[in-house]
Structure formats: C-alpha cells, structure tokens
Amino acid sequence: PITPCLVAAGLWPSTPVHLVLAFTIKLLAFYLQLFADCMAPNEAFCETLQQFHAVRGVFHCNDKGRPIEDPFCHAWAVATQWYQLGMIMITSHLECALHEAWCLLIPDLLSLQVSEYIHQPTSDSTLCPTCFGGEEWGSNMKIFPDILVQLDGNFHHRCNLSGGTGPSFYSPLLFLDDMYVSKVGCEMEAMQMATQPNAVQKATTLVEEVVAACWDSFKAAQEKDSQGVPGFHDEKGLVVCSCMHDVPLLICNITTPGEHQMYVIALIC
Numbered sequence: 001p002i003t004p005c006l007v008a009a010g011l012w013p014s015t016p017v018h019l020v021l022a023f024t025i026k027l028l029a030f031y032l033q034l035f036a037d038c039m040a041p042n043e044a045f046c047e048t049l050q051q052f053h054a055v056r057g058v059f060h061c062n063d064k065g066r067p068i069e070d071p072f073c074h075a076w077a078v079a080t081q082w083y084q085l086g087m088i089m090i091t092s093h094l095e096c097a098l099h100e101a102w103c104l105l106i107p108d109l110l111s112l113q114v115s116e117y118i119h120q121p122t123s124d125s126t127l128c129p130t131c132f133g134g135e136e137w138g139s140n141m142k143i144f145p146d147i148l149v150q151l152d153g154n155f156h157h158r159c160n161l162s163g164g165t166g167p168s169f170y171s172p173l174l175f176l177d178d179m180y181v182s183k184v185g186c187e188m189e190a191m192q193m194a195t196q197p198n199a200v201q202k203a204t205t206l207v208e209e210v211v212a213a214c215w216d217s218f219k220a221a222q223e224k225d226s227q228g229v230p231g232f233h234d235e236k237g238l239v240v241c242s243c244m245h246d247v248p249l250l251i252c253n254i255t256t257p258g259e260h261q262m263y264v265i266a267l268i269c
C-alpha cells in the first residue's frame with residue numbers, strides 16, 4: 001500500500017484508502033495549531049491554499065482539463081480528522097508504554113490504570129470555573145440563581161448508518177447515555193398519560209386555533225419535517241447544555257425526528 005510510503009515521506013493521505021490527495025504533515029500540524037489558537041475555519045484555510053497555488057500558476061483540474069472550483073476543502077477536512085485520530089492513538093500507545101516502564105520502577109503503579117494518573121479526568125475539570133468555582137450554594141432564586149444554563153439543538157451533527165462506528169479513540173465525558181435519555185422520555189410519557197386530559201385545558205386561556213398555529217410554527221419539534229432521511233441517519237443531531245459563559249456542560253444525541261422535551265429534561269436533571 002502507498003500510505004506507509006507517503007507517511008515515511010512526510011505526507012498524510014486524505015483518507016486511509018482510495019486517496020486522492022495527500023498533504024504535508026507539517027502543514028496539517030500548522031493548521032491544527034492555527035485552529036486551536038485562532039479558530040481558523042477549514043474553508044478559509046483551503047481558499048488561502050488555492051490562492052497560494054494560483055499565484056504560482058498551479059491549478060487543479062478535472063478530467064476535462066477545467067479548474068476545480070474547490071479542490072481542497074473536502075479532502076483537507078477528512079485529512080485533518082484522520083491526522084488528529086492518528087495523533088491521539090500514537091499518544092495513547094506512548095502513554096501505555098510509559099506506564100509499563102514506570103511500573104518496572106514503581107510496582108505500586110500496577111494497580112492504577114494508565115488514565116488514572118496521567119489524565120486524572122474528573123467531572124469538575126470540565127465545568128466552568130466561574131459558575132462552579134464558588135463554595136456557597138442555594139442563593140435566592142428571585143434575586144439571582146446559582147447558575148444559568150442555556151440549551152439548543154441542531155441537526156447538523158448526524159451519523160450515517162452506512163458509515164459504521166469508526167475506530168474508538170476517546171471516551172466522551174460530556175455525553176449523556178442514549179438509554180438514559182430514552183428512559184427520561186418514557187417516564188415523561190407515563191406522567192403525561194397519568195395526567196387528567198382536561199387539566200391542561202382548564203389551566204390555559206388560549207383558544208385552540210392559537211395553540212394549533214403555535215404548534216405548526218414550531219418547526220424544530222415537528223416530526224413530519226424529519227431531519228435526515230429515515231433509515232439513513234442513526235443519530236440525527238445534538239442538544240447542548242452550556243452555562244452563560246458558553247462552556248458546554250452536557251450533550252446528548254437527538255435520536256428522534258424532532259427536538260423532544262425529553263432532551264431538555266434529561267440534560268438539566
């Protein structure tokens with residue numbers, strides 16, 4: 001295979017198989033650092049690459065000899081993902097090797113998993129220090145609550161069923177388990193069934209037409225406008241709960257066609 005030869009030559013293929021383009025590893029490392037520091041978008045970086053080539057008279061053409069409008073964007077996005085994945089796996093192997101070496105010197109370390117003393121991940125480490133750094137809790141809600149959170153969902157982060165699960169390279173700390181979210185949904189449904197049907201109608205003064213119009217206008221919750229093709233997408237999107245400083249606190253997958261209430265309840269409970 002050509003991939004090991006490319007990597008040995010300092011090039012990273014855009015995909016592990018059926019590759020079309022390869023990029024220098026130094027450029028990928030530069031871009032990822034740039035992204036970490038400046039959030040430089042993939043599209044803008046690829047546009048710069050294209051212009052950089054164009055002023056030097058290099059154009060990427062299709063089979064008919066015509067210049068390709070956007071020659072790098074897709075390949076670059078995939079290459080950066082695979083490069084990051086490769087780096088994470090190399091780092092993980094390195095940490096395991098170091099753990100084994102340390103165990104020879106300090107036998108007590110054998111009882112610890114490698115992640116326990118290298119990463120020491122705790123749920124506290126992911127929380128916003130401004131919101132969760134205080135020691136006093138239970139302030140008066142009418143004056144100002146202890147913390148404020150915001151939630152929103154989108155349908156852009158989908159998972160194609162045909163794509164498989166891919167290699168597992170990290171354990172997400174912020175994601176709620178899908179089973180837990182479904183359980184919350186079932187409990188909510190059971191509570192709604194147990195509620196007297198007339199109780200809600202008595203409590204509201206809105207006429208039925210207004211309620212119906214509101215229902216129709218709230219597109220996010222509508223199952224008829226299914227986001228994604230049925231049977232094509234596994235996870236259809238994400239709902240994120242963040243604090244008022246935009247630090248993400250918890251995330252869950254959207255597994256139903258609409259944004260159901262259960263995601264909100266599961267995230268804030």
Ligand SMILES: [Zn+2]
Binds near residue numbers: 128129130245246
């Ligand atoms: Zn905060």
